[in-house]
Amino acid sequence: MTELPPVEYGAAVQRYLAASGLAEGSRRIYRIALDTWAWALADRPAPTGPERRRARPPVLPLALLDHPDAADRLRTALTRRGAGTDPRTLNRELATLRAAVAWWRARGWIDADPTAELRPRALPEPDASTAPLTPDELRALFALRAPLREQTLWHLLHESGAAIETVLALDTDHLDLLHRRTRPGHTPVHWGPGTARLLPLLVAGRGTGPLFLTDRRAPAGTPAPDRCPYTGRARLSYRRAAELFTTHTGALGPGWTLRRLRGAR
Structure with a gap:
């Protein structure tokens, strides 16, 4: 029997994580990242600090990723969060979304890739504060x-x-x-x-x-x-x-x- 594609973004996230083979701790980190992007797709700022983990992400259709302005919403969120988020964290969360989008597209659940034009944040130049301890x-x-x-x-x-x-x-x-x-x-x-x-x-x-x-x-x-x-x-x-x-x-x-x-x- 063919498995029906999920209609809701959160359900698609659950299906992706269930098939990922990641350990429980890693799945939790991936889920937090993907939930954060849900706020961006809903054109709403994501919660920060302790509230980020406890907040329920907005319920929205997976098809919103195929909407013509999905890329602009994600780009705006990337810029907004870039002002107060470590670039390594932001780049990891962007990579998480890209991996999920690629997996969903491979199954025909969505057609577009709104992450295609998004660029990782530049990392700061290494300095003495990041050199290994002697x-x-x-x-x-x-x-x-x-x-x-x-x-x-x-x-x-x-x-x-x-x-x-x-x-x-x-x-x-x-x-x-x-x-x-x-x-x-x-x-x-x-x-x-x-x-x-x-x-x-x-x-x-x-x-x-x-x-x-x-x-x-x-x-x-x-x-x-x-x-x-x-x-x-x-x-x-x-x-x-x-x-x-x-x-x-x-x-x-x-x-x-x-x-x-x-x-x-």
Whole structure:
């Protein structure tokens, strides 16, 4: 029996993600990005901050992507969000939409490609603030009297080389502690002895839920995948992780950012 194409954009998003083969954490990130573009197609500004995850995207027909002004709406949204969004994040979200549009077109659900003329944002030139930490800097960082959560996150970012967003999207049941890697079916992440020493202490007593948690209980309306079922605390955000890193490294001097951990060796 032939499967009928979806009429609504949100349903098409669900079908795309279900067939993507992505791990749960990655599907959640893709869904947030695709929901954000739904606001653009509806010619409405997307929510920002904590409200972005909790807001329900507008219900609209998938055929709106075939409308003659769909490209202009997406271009306007790209320009508007470019003023306050990291270009790497914006480019990743644009790539997510392009991949979904290509998948929908391949199935004949839409005809046009309103993303064809959209251009990625230019990335800032590399500088000292993005250069990998030196061995001496790493030793100074890991010698700080920082909480277990921060030390585990820093070691994992350093040893795995994984994107910060990928690491923060991990859940405790994604981990294969014995083999120092994530379990099959999840975004591949491998780590070394420093992380292996700290992770069991961080996840003690927690069999599922976000790996890295905030200090406070999750606000009302926080999606279940972003809330720990044991403590009620929320998943640690990139913004908060960056703030904590800046706070703890303040005594070491300027220019310390989380992204410098990825390429550090």
